[in-house]
Amino acid sequence: MSLHPTLQPYADAWTHSIEAISELVQPLVEGEWNRRTPCPGWSVRDVVSHVIGMDCEMLGDPRPIHSLPRDLFHVTNEDQRYTEMQVDVRRHHTAPEMTSELEYTIIRRNRQLRNETREPSAKVRGPLGKEQTLEEAMRYRAFDVWVHEQDLRTALNRPGNLDSPGAQIARDELLAGMPKVVAEDAGARPGSAIVLDVHGPLEFMRTVRVDAEGRGSIDGTPSLGPSVSLTLDWETFVRLACGRVTADAVADRIKTEGDPDLTEAILRSFAVTK
Template sequence: MSLHPTLQPYADAWTHSIEAISELVQPLVEAEWNRRTPCPGWSVRDIVSHVIGLDSEMLGDPRPIHTLPRDLFHVTNDHQRYTEMQVDVRRHHTAPEMTSELEYSIIRRNRQLRNESRDPGAKVRGPLGAELTLEESMRTHAFNVWVHEQDLRAALGHPGGLDSPGAHVARDVLLGELPRVVAEDADAPRSSAVVLDVHGPLEFLRTIRVDIQGRGTLETAPALGPAATLALDWETYVRLACGRVTPKAVADRVKTEGDPALTAAILRHFAVTR
Protein backbone atom coordinates (compact mmCIF):
# COMPACT_ATOMS: atom_id res chain seq x y z
CA MET A 1 0.00 0.00 0.00
CA SER A 2 1.07 3.59 -0.56
CA LEU A 3 -0.21 7.06 0.20
CA HIS A 4 -3.59 7.79 -1.40
CA PRO A 5 -3.24 10.13 -4.44
CA THR A 6 -5.58 12.64 -2.79
CA LEU A 7 -3.17 12.95 0.14
CA GLN A 8 0.07 13.13 -1.86
CA PRO A 9 -0.02 16.93 -2.48
CA TYR A 10 -0.26 17.54 1.26
CA ALA A 11 2.63 15.17 1.99
CA ASP A 12 4.70 16.89 -0.71
CA ALA A 13 3.86 20.33 0.69
CA TRP A 14 4.80 19.31 4.23
CA THR A 15 8.07 17.73 3.04
CA HIS A 16 9.10 20.84 1.12
CA SER A 17 8.29 23.19 4.01
CA ILE A 18 9.78 21.11 6.81
CA GLU A 19 13.04 20.68 4.88
CA ALA A 20 13.14 24.44 4.29
CA ILE A 21 12.62 25.05 8.01
CA SER A 22 15.38 22.61 8.87
CA GLU A 23 17.79 24.36 6.49
CA LEU A 24 16.85 27.78 7.89
CA VAL A 25 17.48 26.94 11.55
CA GLN A 26 20.38 24.48 11.33
CA PRO A 27 23.12 27.17 11.19
CA LEU A 28 21.57 29.53 13.77
CA VAL A 29 23.58 30.53 16.82
CA GLU A 30 21.88 30.54 20.21
CA ALA A 31 20.89 34.21 20.22
CA GLU A 32 19.16 33.94 16.82
CA TRP A 33 16.68 31.46 18.25
CA ASN A 34 15.28 34.31 20.35
CA ARG A 35 14.47 36.57 17.39
CA ARG A 36 10.90 37.80 17.22
CA THR A 37 8.72 36.52 14.39
CA PRO A 38 5.56 37.97 12.81
CA CYS A 39 3.57 35.38 14.79
CA PRO A 40 2.34 37.27 17.88
CA GLY A 41 4.26 36.37 21.02
CA TRP A 42 6.49 33.78 19.38
CA SER A 43 10.24 33.70 18.76
CA VAL A 44 12.10 31.56 16.24
CA ARG A 45 12.48 28.90 18.95
CA ASP A 46 8.75 29.05 19.66
CA ILE A 47 7.85 28.58 15.99
CA VAL A 48 10.12 25.54 15.68
CA SER A 49 8.74 24.16 18.96
CA HIS A 50 5.23 24.56 17.57
CA VAL A 51 6.16 22.80 14.33
CA ILE A 52 7.68 19.92 16.32
CA GLY A 53 4.51 19.83 18.38
CA LEU A 54 2.33 19.73 15.25
CA ASP A 55 4.26 16.74 13.95
CA SER A 56 4.10 14.99 17.30
CA GLU A 57 0.31 15.38 17.16
CA MET A 58 0.26 13.85 13.67
CA LEU A 59 2.38 10.99 15.01
CA GLY A 60 -0.06 10.40 17.85
CA ASP A 61 2.48 11.10 20.60
CA PRO A 62 1.14 11.85 24.10
CA ARG A 63 0.90 15.54 24.89
CA PRO A 64 3.39 17.00 27.39
CA ILE A 65 2.35 17.33 31.01
CA HIS A 66 3.12 20.97 31.67
CA THR A 67 1.66 23.97 33.48
CA LEU A 68 1.60 27.20 31.50
CA PRO A 69 2.74 30.46 33.12
CA ARG A 70 -0.06 32.93 33.81
CA ASP A 71 1.65 35.91 32.15
CA LEU A 72 1.52 34.84 28.48
CA PHE A 73 -0.34 37.83 27.01
CA HIS A 74 -0.92 36.18 23.64
CA VAL A 75 -2.72 33.18 25.17
CA THR A 76 -6.39 34.09 25.64
CA ASN A 77 -8.50 31.02 24.85
CA ASP A 78 -8.59 27.23 25.10
CA HIS A 79 -7.26 26.67 21.58
CA GLN A 80 -4.28 28.94 22.23
CA ARG A 81 -3.62 27.25 25.58
CA TYR A 82 -3.70 23.87 23.85
CA THR A 83 -1.24 25.08 21.21
CA GLU A 84 1.04 26.89 23.65
CA MET A 85 1.70 23.75 25.70
CA GLN A 86 4.04 22.29 23.04
CA VAL A 87 5.77 25.67 22.75
CA ASP A 88 6.29 26.61 26.37
CA VAL A 89 7.63 23.19 27.34
CA ARG A 90 10.61 23.83 25.00
CA ARG A 91 11.29 27.50 25.84
CA HIS A 92 14.54 26.69 27.65
CA HIS A 93 15.85 24.15 25.15
CA THR A 94 19.22 24.90 23.57
CA ALA A 95 19.86 25.26 19.85
CA PRO A 96 21.35 21.72 19.55
CA GLU A 97 18.38 20.28 21.43
CA MET A 98 15.96 22.04 19.11
CA THR A 99 17.64 20.99 15.87
CA SER A 100 18.07 17.40 17.09
CA GLU A 101 14.42 17.07 18.05
CA LEU A 102 13.32 18.66 14.78
CA GLU A 103 15.42 16.23 12.74
CA TYR A 104 14.16 13.26 14.75
CA SER A 105 10.53 14.31 14.26
CA ILE A 106 11.14 14.69 10.49
CA ILE A 107 12.58 11.16 10.32
CA ARG A 108 9.63 9.71 12.22
CA ARG A 109 7.06 11.63 10.20
CA ASN A 110 8.65 10.57 6.89
CA ARG A 111 8.47 6.96 8.05
CA GLN A 112 4.82 7.42 8.98
CA LEU A 113 3.99 8.87 5.54
CA ARG A 114 5.78 6.02 3.76
CA ASN A 115 3.60 3.55 5.64
CA GLU A 116 0.35 5.55 5.46
CA SER A 117 -2.34 3.43 3.80
CA ARG A 118 -5.54 4.84 5.31
CA ASP A 119 -8.34 6.28 3.22
CA PRO A 120 -8.56 10.11 3.04
CA GLY A 121 -11.93 9.88 4.77
CA ALA A 122 -10.60 7.94 7.77
CA LYS A 123 -11.33 9.70 11.06
CA VAL A 124 -8.37 10.93 13.11
CA ARG A 125 -7.84 12.92 16.31
CA GLY A 126 -7.66 16.68 16.00
CA PRO A 127 -6.91 19.54 18.43
CA LEU A 128 -8.87 19.57 21.69
CA GLY A 129 -10.27 16.12 20.96
CA ALA A 130 -11.97 17.15 17.71
CA GLU A 131 -12.55 14.46 15.11
CA LEU A 132 -11.70 15.16 11.48
CA THR A 133 -10.80 13.25 8.35
CA LEU A 134 -7.23 12.29 7.52
CA GLU A 135 -7.45 14.52 4.43
CA GLU A 136 -8.55 17.52 6.51
CA SER A 137 -5.81 16.83 9.05
CA MET A 138 -3.05 16.57 6.44
CA ARG A 139 -4.26 19.64 4.54
CA THR A 140 -4.37 21.75 7.70
CA HIS A 141 -0.97 20.44 8.77
CA ALA A 142 0.65 21.28 5.41
CA PHE A 143 -0.92 24.73 5.56
CA ASN A 144 0.29 25.41 9.11
CA VAL A 145 3.85 24.29 8.48
CA TRP A 146 4.11 26.42 5.33
CA VAL A 147 2.78 29.51 7.13
CA HIS A 148 5.34 29.01 9.89
CA GLU A 149 8.07 28.55 7.30
CA GLN A 150 7.11 32.04 6.11
CA ASP A 151 7.23 33.34 9.70
CA LEU A 152 10.79 32.04 10.04
CA ARG A 153 11.84 33.42 6.66
CA ALA A 154 10.55 36.87 7.67
CA ALA A 155 12.29 36.75 11.06
CA LEU A 156 15.60 35.55 9.64
CA GLY A 157 15.64 37.66 6.48
CA HIS A 158 15.49 34.73 4.04
CA PRO A 159 12.49 35.30 1.75
CA GLY A 160 11.33 32.48 -0.51
CA GLY A 161 8.92 29.61 -0.86
CA LEU A 162 6.03 31.82 -1.97
CA ASP A 163 5.30 29.55 -4.95
CA SER A 164 6.18 26.22 -3.31
CA PRO A 165 3.80 23.23 -2.94
CA GLY A 166 2.83 24.56 0.48
CA ALA A 167 1.92 27.92 -1.02
CA HIS A 168 -0.59 26.24 -3.31
CA VAL A 169 -2.16 24.42 -0.37
CA ALA A 170 -2.28 27.69 1.57
CA ARG A 171 -3.96 29.47 -1.35
CA ASP A 172 -6.78 26.92 -1.41
CA VAL A 173 -7.18 26.88 2.38
CA LEU A 174 -7.35 30.67 2.62
CA LEU A 175 -9.67 31.03 -0.37
CA GLY A 176 -12.00 28.50 1.23
CA GLU A 177 -12.59 30.99 4.06
CA LEU A 178 -13.41 33.96 1.81
CA PRO A 179 -17.13 33.28 1.22
CA ARG A 180 -17.72 33.41 4.99
CA VAL A 181 -15.56 36.53 5.37
CA VAL A 182 -17.42 38.40 2.63
CA ALA A 183 -20.99 37.16 3.09
CA GLU A 184 -21.17 36.75 6.88
CA ASP A 185 -18.41 38.70 8.61
CA ALA A 186 -18.38 41.71 6.26
CA ASP A 187 -22.14 41.39 5.60
CA ALA A 188 -21.87 42.08 1.86
CA PRO A 189 -25.18 43.01 0.17
CA ARG A 190 -27.28 40.13 -1.11
CA SER A 191 -27.13 39.45 -4.85
CA SER A 192 -23.72 41.13 -5.05
CA ALA A 193 -20.19 40.10 -5.97
CA VAL A 194 -16.72 40.89 -4.67
CA VAL A 195 -13.59 40.35 -6.78
CA LEU A 196 -10.18 39.42 -5.38
CA ASP A 197 -7.24 40.00 -7.73
CA VAL A 198 -3.94 38.59 -6.45
CA HIS A 199 -0.60 38.99 -8.25
CA GLY A 200 2.97 37.94 -7.55
CA PRO A 201 4.52 34.46 -7.23
CA LEU A 202 0.98 33.02 -7.17
CA GLU A 203 -1.51 34.83 -9.39
CA PHE A 204 -5.26 34.25 -9.31
CA LEU A 205 -8.58 36.04 -9.74
CA ARG A 206 -11.59 34.92 -7.71
CA THR A 207 -15.15 36.14 -7.36
CA ILE A 208 -17.17 35.77 -4.19
CA ARG A 209 -20.87 35.87 -5.03
CA VAL A 210 -23.49 36.49 -2.38
CA ASP A 211 -26.92 35.06 -3.27
CA ILE A 212 -30.36 36.31 -2.32
CA GLN A 213 -30.23 34.27 0.91
CA GLY A 214 -26.93 35.89 1.88
CA ARG A 215 -24.81 32.78 1.23
CA GLY A 216 -21.37 33.25 -0.27
CA THR A 217 -19.74 31.06 -2.94
CA LEU A 218 -16.30 31.16 -4.52
CA GLU A 219 -16.03 31.24 -8.32
CA THR A 220 -13.27 31.58 -10.88
CA ALA A 221 -15.45 33.48 -13.38
CA PRO A 222 -14.97 37.27 -13.24
CA ALA A 223 -17.90 39.46 -12.19
CA LEU A 224 -19.28 42.38 -14.15
CA GLY A 225 -19.91 45.42 -11.98
CA PRO A 226 -18.79 43.97 -8.63
CA ALA A 227 -19.72 45.76 -5.42
CA ALA A 228 -16.04 45.82 -4.47
CA THR A 229 -12.64 44.79 -5.83
CA LEU A 230 -9.48 44.18 -3.84
CA ALA A 231 -6.11 43.88 -5.59
CA LEU A 232 -2.96 42.91 -3.69
CA ASP A 233 0.18 40.81 -3.97
CA TRP A 234 0.28 37.20 -2.75
CA GLU A 235 2.66 37.81 0.15
CA THR A 236 0.49 40.62 1.49
CA TYR A 237 -2.59 38.44 1.11
CA VAL A 238 -0.97 35.70 3.20
CA ARG A 239 0.22 38.10 5.87
CA LEU A 240 -3.21 39.70 6.16
CA ALA A 241 -5.17 36.45 6.08
CA CYS A 242 -2.90 34.87 8.70
CA GLY A 243 -3.09 37.86 11.03
CA ARG A 244 0.58 38.80 10.71
CA VAL A 245 -0.13 42.43 9.78
CA THR A 246 -3.04 44.84 10.14
CA PRO A 247 -4.83 46.31 7.10
CA LYS A 248 -3.52 49.74 8.12
CA ALA A 249 0.09 48.53 8.07
CA VAL A 250 -0.17 47.39 4.44
CA ALA A 251 -2.67 49.95 3.14
CA ASP A 252 -0.20 51.03 0.46
CA ARG A 253 -0.08 47.46 -0.91
CA VAL A 254 -3.84 46.93 -1.19
CA LYS A 255 -5.82 48.67 -3.94
CA THR A 256 -9.57 48.80 -3.53
CA GLU A 257 -12.45 49.85 -5.76
CA GLY A 258 -16.17 50.07 -5.16
CA ASP A 259 -18.04 50.44 -1.88
CA PRO A 260 -15.48 51.77 0.64
CA ALA A 261 -17.50 50.59 3.65
CA LEU A 262 -17.63 47.07 2.24
CA THR A 263 -13.91 46.91 1.38
CA ALA A 264 -13.08 48.21 4.87
CA ALA A 265 -15.30 45.55 6.46
CA ILE A 266 -13.72 42.78 4.38
CA LEU A 267 -10.22 43.89 5.33
CA ARG A 268 -11.25 44.19 8.98
CA HIS A 269 -12.28 40.52 8.98
CA PHE A 270 -9.61 39.29 6.56
CA ALA A 271 -7.56 37.39 9.16
CA VAL A 272 -8.94 33.86 9.29
CA THR A 273 -6.33 31.92 11.28
CA ARG A 274 -6.46 31.60 15.08
Protein backbone atom coordinates in the same frame (compact mmCIF):
# COMPACT_ATOMS: atom_id res chain seq x y z
CA MET B 1 4.43 3.86 -2.20
CA SER B 2 1.52 2.91 0.09
CA LEU B 3 0.23 6.45 0.62
CA HIS B 4 -3.16 7.08 -1.03
CA PRO B 5 -2.76 9.24 -4.20
CA THR B 6 -5.17 11.86 -2.80
CA LEU B 7 -2.84 12.37 0.17
CA GLN B 8 0.43 12.50 -1.77
CA PRO B 9 0.30 16.24 -2.63
CA TYR B 10 -0.11 17.07 1.08
CA ALA B 11 2.80 14.80 2.04
CA ASP B 12 4.97 16.36 -0.68
CA ALA B 13 4.11 19.90 0.40
CA TRP B 14 4.75 19.10 4.07
CA THR B 15 8.11 17.53 3.19
CA HIS B 16 9.15 20.53 1.08
CA SER B 17 8.32 23.03 3.83
CA ILE B 18 9.64 21.05 6.80
CA GLU B 19 12.98 20.51 5.03
CA ALA B 20 13.12 24.23 4.24
CA ILE B 21 12.52 25.00 7.93
CA SER B 22 15.28 22.60 8.94
CA GLU B 23 17.67 24.24 6.50
CA LEU B 24 16.74 27.71 7.78
CA VAL B 25 17.29 26.98 11.48
CA GLN B 26 20.22 24.55 11.36
CA PRO B 27 22.93 27.28 11.25
CA LEU B 28 21.29 29.67 13.76
CA VAL B 29 23.26 30.72 16.81
CA GLU B 30 21.55 30.77 20.20
CA GLY B 31 20.48 34.42 20.10
CA GLU B 32 18.81 34.10 16.71
CA TRP B 33 16.34 31.60 18.13
CA ASN B 34 14.87 34.45 20.18
CA ARG B 35 14.09 36.66 17.18
CA ARG B 36 10.54 37.85 17.01
CA THR B 37 8.36 36.46 14.20
CA PRO B 38 5.15 37.88 12.67
CA CYS B 39 3.22 35.16 14.54
CA PRO B 40 1.82 37.03 17.59
CA GLY B 41 3.81 36.33 20.74
CA TRP B 42 6.13 33.78 19.14
CA SER B 43 9.88 33.77 18.59
CA VAL B 44 11.77 31.62 16.07
CA ARG B 45 12.13 28.99 18.82
CA ASP B 46 8.40 29.13 19.52
CA VAL B 47 7.44 28.63 15.87
CA VAL B 48 9.76 25.64 15.52
CA SER B 49 8.45 24.24 18.82
CA HIS B 50 4.91 24.48 17.47
CA VAL B 51 5.87 22.70 14.25
CA ILE B 52 7.58 19.91 16.21
CA GLY B 53 4.70 19.61 18.67
CA MET B 54 1.97 19.36 16.04
CA ASP B 55 3.87 16.72 14.09
CA CYS B 56 4.43 14.78 17.30
CA GLU B 57 0.65 14.80 17.72
CA MET B 58 0.26 13.49 14.17
CA LEU B 59 2.58 10.69 15.27
CA GLY B 60 0.28 9.91 18.19
CA ASP B 61 2.72 10.98 20.91
CA PRO B 62 1.12 11.88 24.26
CA ARG B 63 0.73 15.58 24.91
CA PRO B 64 3.10 17.14 27.45
CA ILE B 65 1.95 17.49 31.04
CA HIS B 66 2.73 21.15 31.63
CA SER B 67 1.24 24.18 33.38
CA LEU B 68 1.13 27.34 31.27
CA PRO B 69 2.15 30.66 32.83
CA ARG B 70 -0.81 32.99 33.38
CA ASP B 71 0.86 36.07 31.86
CA LEU B 72 0.98 35.03 28.18
CA PHE B 73 -0.79 38.01 26.59
CA HIS B 74 -1.28 36.29 23.22
CA VAL B 75 -3.13 33.31 24.75
CA THR B 76 -6.79 34.30 25.09
CA ASN B 77 -8.87 31.16 24.46
CA GLU B 78 -8.85 27.38 24.86
CA ASP B 79 -7.67 26.69 21.31
CA GLN B 80 -4.66 28.93 21.91
CA ARG B 81 -3.99 27.32 25.29
CA TYR B 82 -3.99 23.92 23.61
CA THR B 83 -1.53 25.09 20.94
CA GLU B 84 0.68 26.96 23.40
CA MET B 85 1.35 23.87 25.52
CA GLN B 86 3.71 22.35 22.94
CA VAL B 87 5.44 25.73 22.60
CA ASP B 88 5.91 26.71 26.24
CA VAL B 89 7.26 23.31 27.26
CA ARG B 90 10.21 23.92 24.88
CA ARG B 91 10.86 27.61 25.69
CA HIS B 92 14.11 26.86 27.55
CA HIS B 93 15.48 24.32 25.07
CA THR B 94 18.89 25.13 23.58
CA ALA B 95 19.61 25.50 19.88
CA PRO B 96 21.15 21.98 19.62
CA GLU B 97 18.15 20.51 21.46
CA MET B 98 15.77 22.23 19.06
CA THR B 99 17.53 21.15 15.87
CA SER B 100 18.00 17.60 17.15
CA GLU B 101 14.33 17.20 18.04
CA LEU B 102 13.26 18.73 14.73
CA GLU B 103 15.44 16.33 12.76
CA TYR B 104 14.25 13.33 14.77
CA THR B 105 10.62 14.36 14.29
CA ILE B 106 11.13 14.71 10.53
CA ILE B 107 12.66 11.22 10.36
CA ARG B 108 9.76 9.73 12.31
CA ARG B 109 7.09 11.53 10.26
CA ASN B 110 8.73 10.52 6.98
CA ARG B 111 8.67 6.90 8.15
CA GLN B 112 5.02 7.27 9.16
CA LEU B 113 4.11 8.69 5.74
CA ARG B 114 5.98 5.93 3.91
CA ASN B 115 4.01 3.31 5.84
CA GLU B 116 0.63 5.09 5.78
CA THR B 117 -2.07 2.78 4.35
CA ARG B 118 -5.24 4.38 5.72
CA GLU B 119 -7.87 5.86 3.42
CA PRO B 120 -8.21 9.68 3.21
CA SER B 121 -11.60 9.35 4.93
CA ALA B 122 -10.16 7.52 7.96
CA LYS B 123 -10.97 9.33 11.20
CA VAL B 124 -8.07 10.63 13.29
CA ARG B 125 -7.77 12.69 16.46
CA GLY B 126 -7.27 16.37 15.70
CA PRO B 127 -6.47 19.39 17.89
CA LEU B 128 -8.55 19.70 21.08
CA GLY B 129 -9.53 16.08 20.61
CA LYS B 130 -11.82 16.91 17.68
CA GLU B 131 -12.26 14.13 15.18
CA GLN B 132 -11.28 14.83 11.58
CA THR B 133 -10.42 12.85 8.48
CA LEU B 134 -6.84 11.93 7.67
CA GLU B 135 -7.11 14.06 4.53
CA GLU B 136 -8.19 17.11 6.53
CA ALA B 137 -5.37 16.56 9.03
CA MET B 138 -2.69 16.20 6.35
CA ARG B 139 -3.97 19.15 4.33
CA TYR B 140 -3.92 21.38 7.39
CA ARG B 141 -0.43 20.21 8.38
CA ALA B 142 0.85 21.12 4.88
CA PHE B 143 -0.83 24.52 5.15
CA ASP B 144 0.32 25.19 8.71
CA VAL B 145 3.95 24.23 8.11
CA TRP B 146 4.18 26.41 4.98
CA VAL B 147 2.72 29.43 6.81
CA HIS B 148 5.21 28.98 9.64
CA GLU B 149 8.05 28.56 7.15
CA GLN B 150 7.07 32.03 5.91
CA ASP B 151 7.01 33.36 9.50
CA LEU B 152 10.58 32.12 9.94
CA ARG B 153 11.70 33.53 6.59
CA THR B 154 10.34 36.95 7.56
CA ALA B 155 12.05 36.86 10.97
CA LEU B 156 15.37 35.73 9.49
CA ASN B 157 15.14 37.93 6.37
CA ARG B 158 15.36 34.88 4.10
CA PRO B 159 12.44 35.25 1.65
CA GLY B 160 11.53 32.34 -0.62
CA ASN B 161 9.17 29.48 -1.50
CA LEU B 162 6.23 31.77 -2.17
CA ASP B 163 5.28 29.52 -5.09
CA SER B 164 6.14 26.14 -3.52
CA PRO B 165 3.74 23.17 -3.22
CA GLY B 166 2.79 24.40 0.24
CA ALA B 167 1.97 27.84 -1.14
CA GLN B 168 -0.58 26.35 -3.52
CA ILE B 169 -2.27 24.44 -0.70
CA ALA B 170 -2.25 27.62 1.40
CA ARG B 171 -3.90 29.54 -1.45
CA ASP B 172 -6.78 27.05 -1.59
CA GLU B 173 -7.10 26.89 2.20
CA LEU B 174 -7.22 30.67 2.61
CA LEU B 175 -9.59 31.21 -0.32
CA ALA B 176 -11.98 28.66 1.18
CA GLY B 177 -12.35 31.00 4.17
CA MET B 178 -13.13 34.11 2.13
CA PRO B 179 -16.92 33.56 1.74
CA LYS B 180 -17.27 33.63 5.54
CA VAL B 181 -15.08 36.76 5.75
CA VAL B 182 -17.22 38.59 3.21
CA ALA B 183 -20.74 37.32 3.95
CA GLU B 184 -20.64 36.80 7.71
CA ASP B 185 -17.77 38.77 9.24
CA ALA B 186 -17.95 41.84 6.97
CA GLY B 187 -21.74 41.60 6.54
CA ALA B 188 -21.86 42.13 2.76
CA ARG B 189 -25.42 42.57 1.53
CA PRO B 190 -27.20 39.86 -0.53
CA GLY B 191 -26.34 40.26 -4.20
CA SER B 192 -22.85 41.62 -3.47
CA ALA B 193 -19.82 40.46 -5.46
CA ILE B 194 -16.24 41.04 -4.26
CA VAL B 195 -13.30 40.49 -6.61
CA LEU B 196 -9.90 39.42 -5.28
CA ASP B 197 -7.15 40.07 -7.84
CA VAL B 198 -3.85 38.68 -6.56
CA HIS B 199 -0.53 38.99 -8.38
CA GLY B 200 3.05 37.89 -7.72
CA PRO B 201 4.55 34.38 -7.39
CA LEU B 202 1.00 32.98 -7.30
CA GLU B 203 -1.48 34.83 -9.51
CA PHE B 204 -5.24 34.32 -9.39
CA MET B 205 -8.55 36.13 -9.55
CA ARG B 206 -11.56 34.98 -7.55
CA THR B 207 -15.05 36.38 -6.99
CA VAL B 208 -16.85 36.02 -3.66
CA ARG B 209 -20.61 36.20 -4.17
CA VAL B 210 -23.35 36.65 -1.58
CA ASP B 211 -26.67 35.06 -2.54
CA ALA B 212 -30.19 36.21 -1.73
CA GLU B 213 -30.09 34.36 1.61
CA GLY B 214 -26.82 36.01 2.60
CA ARG B 215 -24.66 32.92 2.01
CA GLY B 216 -21.20 33.38 0.52
CA SER B 217 -19.52 31.33 -2.22
CA ILE B 218 -16.38 31.72 -4.28
CA ASP B 219 -15.56 30.98 -7.92
CA GLY B 220 -13.14 31.91 -10.70
CA THR B 221 -15.65 33.76 -12.88
CA PRO B 222 -15.04 37.54 -13.11
CA SER B 223 -17.77 39.91 -11.98
CA LEU B 224 -18.58 42.80 -14.33
CA GLY B 225 -19.91 45.10 -11.62
CA PRO B 226 -18.41 44.11 -8.27
CA SER B 227 -19.32 45.92 -5.07
CA VAL B 228 -15.63 45.88 -4.12
CA SER B 229 -12.40 45.03 -5.94
CA LEU B 230 -9.19 44.33 -4.01
CA THR B 231 -5.87 44.12 -5.86
CA LEU B 232 -2.82 43.03 -3.88
CA ASP B 233 0.28 40.87 -4.10
CA TRP B 234 0.33 37.24 -2.94
CA GLU B 235 2.63 37.83 0.04
CA THR B 236 0.40 40.62 1.35
CA PHE B 237 -2.69 38.44 0.83
CA VAL B 238 -1.09 35.69 2.94
CA ARG B 239 0.02 38.03 5.70
CA LEU B 240 -3.45 39.59 5.93
CA ALA B 241 -5.37 36.31 5.72
CA CYS B 242 -3.12 34.71 8.35
CA GLY B 243 -3.48 37.67 10.72
CA ARG B 244 0.19 38.63 10.56
CA VAL B 245 -0.48 42.30 9.70
CA THR B 246 -3.38 44.73 9.73
CA ALA B 247 -4.68 46.31 6.55
CA ASP B 248 -3.52 49.72 7.79
CA ALA B 249 0.07 48.45 8.01
CA VAL B 250 0.09 47.36 4.35
CA ALA B 251 -2.31 49.95 2.89
CA ASP B 252 0.30 50.99 0.32
CA ARG B 253 0.27 47.44 -1.11
CA ILE B 254 -3.51 47.21 -1.59
CA LYS B 255 -5.51 48.86 -4.37
CA THR B 256 -9.22 49.13 -3.63
CA GLU B 257 -12.25 50.09 -5.71
CA GLY B 258 -15.94 50.24 -4.81
CA ASP B 259 -18.01 50.67 -1.67
CA PRO B 260 -15.62 52.18 0.92
CA ASP B 261 -17.57 50.98 3.97
CA LEU B 262 -17.72 47.39 2.72
CA THR B 263 -14.06 47.57 1.71
CA GLU B 264 -13.10 48.64 5.22
CA ALA B 265 -15.24 45.91 6.80
CA ILE B 266 -13.69 43.20 4.58
CA LEU B 267 -10.12 44.33 5.25
CA ARG B 268 -10.82 44.55 8.98
CA SER B 269 -12.17 40.96 8.95
CA PHE B 270 -9.66 39.52 6.45
CA ALA B 271 -7.90 37.10 8.81
CA VAL B 272 -9.02 33.54 8.07
CA THR B 273 -6.81 31.93 10.73
CA LYS B 274 -7.76 32.83 14.30
